[in-house]
Amino acid sequence: MKHSPLRIAARIVASLPVYALLLASAAVILFPLYMTVVDSLQPVTKLLTYPPDFWPGSPQWSNYRAAFTDIPMPRYMLNSLIMASVITLGQIATSILAAYAFSFLRFPGRTIIFFIFLSTMMVPWEASIIPNFQIIQRLNWLDTYQGLTVPFLATAFGTFLLRQQFMTLPAELKDAADIDGYGNLRFLFFVVIPLSRAAVATLAVFSFLQSWNQYLWPLLITNDPHMRTVQIGIASLQDQEVQRTNVVLAGTVIALLPMLFLVVAFQRFLVRGLTAGAVKG
Amino acid sequence: MTVAAARARRRSRQLRQLVAAAPFVLPSLALFCLFVFYPLLRSIWLGFHATDPFGRREVWVGIDQYRDVLTSSDFRHSLLVTGQFALYTVIGSTGLGLYLALLVHRRLPGIILFRTVFTSTVASSVAVSSVMWLLLLNPGVGVLNYVLGQGGVPGANWLTDPKWALPAIAMTTVWMNVGLATIVILAGLQNIPEELYESARVDGAGPWSQFVHVTLPALSPTLLFVSTVGVIFAFQSFGQIDILTKGGPLDSTTVIVYSIYREAFLHYNVGLASAQAVVLFVIVLLLTLVQFVAAQRWVFYR
Numbered sequence: 001m002k003h004s005p006l007r008i009a010a011r012i013v014a015s016l017p018v019y020a021l022l023l024a025s026a027a028v029i030l031f032p033l034y035m036t037v038v039d040s041l042q043p044v045t046k047l048l049t050y051p052p053d054f055w056p057g058s059p060q061w062s063n064y065r066a067a068f069t070d071i072p073m074p075r076y077m078l079n080s081l082i083m084a085s086v087i088t089l090g091q092i093a094t095s096i097l098a099a100y101a102f103s104f105l106r107f108p109g110r111t112i113i114f115f116i117f118l119s120t121m122m123v124p125w126e127a128s129i130i131p132n133f134q135i136i137q138r139l140n141w142l143d144t145y146q147g148l149t150v151p152f153l154a155t156a157f158g159t160f161l162l163r164q165q166f167m168t169l170p171a172e173l174k175d176a177a178d179i180d181g182y183g184n185l186r187f188l189f190f191v192v193i194p195l196s197r198a199a200v201a202t203l204a205v206f207s208f209l210q211s212w213n214q215y216l217w218p219l220l221i222t223n224d225p226h227m228r229t230v231q232i233g234i235a236s237l238q239d240q241e242v243q244r245t246n247v248v249l250a251g252t253v254i255a256l257l258p259m260l261f262l263v264v265a266f267q268r269f270l271v272r273g274l275t276a277g278a279v280k281g
Numbered sequence: 282m283t284v285a286a287a288r289a290r291r292r293s294r295q296l297r298q299l300v301a302a303a304p305f306v307l308p309s310l311a312l313f314c315l316f317v318f319y320p321l322l323r324s325i326w327l328g329f330h331a332t333d334p335f336g337r338r339e340v341w342v343g344i345d346q347y348r349d350v351l352t353s354s355d356f357r358h359s360l361l362v363t364g365q366f367a368l369y370t371v372i373g374s375t376g377l378g379l380y381l382a383l384l385v386h387r388r389l390p391g392i393i394l395f396r397t398v399f400t401s402t403v404a405s406s407v408a409v410s411s412v413m414w415l416l417l418l419n420p421g422v423g424v425l426n427y428v429l430g431q432g433g434v435p436g437a438n439w440l441t442d443p444k445w446a447l448p449a450i451a452m453t454t455v456w457m458n459v460g461l462a463t464i465v466i467l468a469g470l471q472n473i474p475e476e477l478y479e480s481a482r483v484d485g486a487g488p489w490s491q492f493v494h495v496t497l498p499a500l501s502p503t504l505l506f507v508s509t510v511g512v513i514f515a516f517q518s519f520g521q522i523d524i525l526t527k528g529g530p531l532d533s534t535t536v537i538v539y540s541i542y543r544e545a546f547l548h549y550n551v552g553l554a555s556a557q558a559v560v561l562f563v564i565v566l567l568l569t570l571v572q573f574v575a576a577q578r579w580v581f582y583r
Contacts, residue, residue, distance in 0.1 A: 008390060015389055022384060026398045029381075032456060033405075035424055036413045050422050094309045101305035107298040113306060120317045122569045124517050126538045127562035128320035130327065130545050130555055135320070154312035184301065213406030215520035216538075220546065231408035235524050238412050252412045259404035264397055274464050 033256075040064070040249035047245055060246070067250040071241065075226060076233035077254070079148075080212055083229060086149040088207040092200060095158030100188050102159070103166035104174055120156045129216065136221055143224040152211060158203045161273060165199035166192060202269040209259055230255040321562065327555035339552060350556045358532060359540040366451055366536055367515035371508050373455035378462025378507065379500075385463075386470045396467070402460035407520030414453040415440075415525060443533040446526050450534055453521055458514065462507050469503030470496070509572035513565055537561050 012019075039047055041059040067073045101107070102114050132151055141147035169192065177187040193200065218229040228236070234255055237248045263270060328346055330339040350356050381399045385392055405413075417425045418439040426436025439449040477495050486494060519538040522528060528535040528543065535543075537557065545554035 012390060018384070018387070018389065022392075022395045025381060025384060026395055029398060029402065029456075029459070032410075032413045032417060035417060039416060047416075048422055051427050052422055052424050054424075094312065097305040098309040101302045105298070105302045105305065107302040108295045109299075110302075113310065117309065117313070120313050122566050123317055123321055124513075124561060124565045126517050126519065126541065127558045127565070128317060128324055129541075130551060130558060131320035131323035132316060133546075134323075135315070151312075151316040154309040154316075156313075159309060184305075209404070213408075215407050215523075216542070219523070231406050231520075234412055235408045235520075238415065238524075249412070249416070252409055256405060256409045259406070260401060263401060263404040267397060267400065270400075270403065271464055271468055274461070274468070 036249055037253055040246055040253050042246055044244060044246045063246050063250040064254070066244070066247045067254055070244065070247055071237055071251060072225065072228075072233065073230070073251045073254060076228055076230040076251075079145075079227060080230040080255075082145055083148045083214075083218070084208050084212040086145065087152045087211040088204055090149065090153035091155045091158050091207045092203055094154045095162050095203060096188070096193065096200070098154075098159045099162035099166050100184070100192065102163045103169075104187075104192075105184070117156045117159055126216065129220070133220055142221050143227045147221045148218060148227075148229070149211075151217075155203075155207070158207065161203055162196065162199055165196045169195055198269065198272070201266070202273040205262060205266045205269045206273050209262060212259060324555045324558050324562070327552055328559045330552045330555075332550050332552040342552075346552060346556045347559070350553065350560060355532075356540065356557060356560075359535045359537050362447065362532075362534065363516055363518075363536040366447060366454075366518065366534075367512045369448060369451035370454045370458065370515050371511035373451060374458040374462045374511055375466075375504060375507050377455060377459045378466050379504070381459065381463045382466035382470055386467060400460045400464045400467075402457055403464065404460075405457055407457065408524060410453055410457045411521045411524035414456070418449055418453075418525075440526050441530055443531045446530060446534050450521050450525055453525070454515075454518065457521075458511065462511070465507050466500070466503055469500050473499045505575055506572065509568060509575075513568050516561065516565055516568070537564075 035052075035054075038054065038056050040063055041056040041061065042053065042063075043060055046053060046057075098117065102110065102117075136142060136147045136151070139147075141150070173191055174187065177191060182190075213231065214229070215231050215235075218232050219235075222228050222232060225233075230251075234248060234252050237251065238245065241248055327339070329341060329343055331342045331346060332339055385396045385399060402410075417423050420426055420436060420438045420441070423439075425439070429436045437445045439445050473496065477499065478491055481491050481495050515536075517538060518536055519542060522534050522536055522539045523542070526534045528539045538561070541554045541557045541561065544550045544557065
């Protein structure tokens with residue numbers, strides 16, 4: 001009778017102080033988000049009054065409609081979606097290929113090349129951003145999706161993550177595939193990838209989250225308001241649209257929601273990646 | 282078979298292997314060369330050149346510019362600011378992350394919900410977080426000063442007072458990073474073998490003694506990892522500064538990356554900015570190596 005309702009009730013009562021701490025901490029963590037949601041539902045005049053309201057008197061849901069009509073949120077969201085999707089798919093493709101070579105192929109220089117891959121993790125993106133900007137400028141890729149995505153299509157972290165997974169597959173699989181006359185691509189697509197779906201999903205969650213949330217690079221290489229990502233969009237609007245702060249806040253909530261969903265729904269993968277990534281900087 | 286023939290066969294086998302591996306490795310390798318290694322080398326190269334005030338001509342000045350950067354009071358100031366920022370954010374997010382992880386590291390009905398809440402700030406980008414906190418930090422109508430006022434504590438001009446701007450930005454950054462810290466520390470806690478606690482209890486250790494003698498030592502590599510990553514993050518911070526203070530007031534929040542950005546993209550002083558970027562690279566490289574060495578040395582118990 002380990003799980004009788006009575007036992008569970010007794011445990012909950014005994015844990016009341018812990019629950020109190022949990023609730024208080026959760027309230028503190030969620031407070032900034034809560035206040036943003038409250039203010040995004042206020043008329044703009046209410047945002048400038050003291051004392052601040054902790055509850056929207058009559059929620060003004062039209063702010064959320066205005067985010068789609070009065071400020072260019074749809075365009076920002078589309079740009080971010082395209083950018084993050086291309087980067088995610090690209091990183092998955094390049095990482096799968098490279099990780100396959102490092103796990104299943106023998107070739108001269110394999111170890112050295114693997115260390116070259118790893119060494120890219122020690123170069124902070126900010127340290128090479130000026131020449132990267134010049135490259136994109138010279139290619140005439142400012143204000144383009146290529147400029148937003150191509151520099152990020154390869155990832156040492158992803159390669160490393162997938163290689164770790166591929167190495168757990170038994171060597172006999174490869175032997176059997178060789179005997180059956182499978183080429184590398186067939187073995188990769190029909191055996192390795194189906195067995196590594198969780199690791200690929202982990203990489204996908206990471207890539208998408210990271211690229212959706214990028215700030216410095218899209219700020220540098222986009223000038224055209226039509227090419228702005230949602231991060232740059234809301235940051236510049238909160239500066240310019242003082243008369244519509246409530247609408248910009250609605251936009252901020254809209255920008256956060258997809259990532260919040262991603263993090264909550266794929267928490268398992270996130271934890272996996274972070275603990276595997278204990279080597280990542 | 283002669284030696285020469287054997288060698289020729291080996292050669293051709295290696296060549297075949299390279300040809301087979303190339304399509305798998307080259308896409309990543311080419312991208313790394315173009316967008317990581319070449320730009321890094323070019324940053325170093327640009328650091329040897331001075332740019333005239335119109336950003337047009339580049340003149341070779343050799344090591345001088347690096348020496349100037351390292352001795353200039355502006356850059357030393359931004360190093361100091363970044364160091365302070367790293368200190369605040371690392372202590373804040375590691376401490377808070379440890380507290381939250383310990384709080385949810387137990388079996389209770391509904392605990393999954395709290396784990397989700399505590400780790401949820403991972404979803405928030407630097408832009409989203411900054412816009413949210415801008416509201417709370419508003420000195421006139423913001424909630425933070427209101428709540429402090431209710432408690433009888435005088436509020437502050439958080440983002441316009443040189444004394445408070447950096448701590449205020451650090452606070453928003455701690456909030457942003459605490460989800461990540463909590464996830465990693467919780468995973469570390471879950472990896473501590475239960476037997477360690479059992480034998481400690483057999484030895485008569487109470488909860489506090491178990492925490493000091495079992496949890497903390499076993500968790501030290503994790504805490505070290507979280508702290509080093511936190512320092513590296515701090516040295517790469519930019520977005521919250523750009524949105525909340527633009528380096529001000531009185532340069533009190535001009536961290537390294539903001540300084541690089543300002544020199545390169547607002548003052549068009551590409552040479553000087555590149556020299557600063559190279560210094561940033563060396564710092565992050567050293568931090569990464571420290572983490573690597575320490576991680577090897579600190580994997581200790583058992």
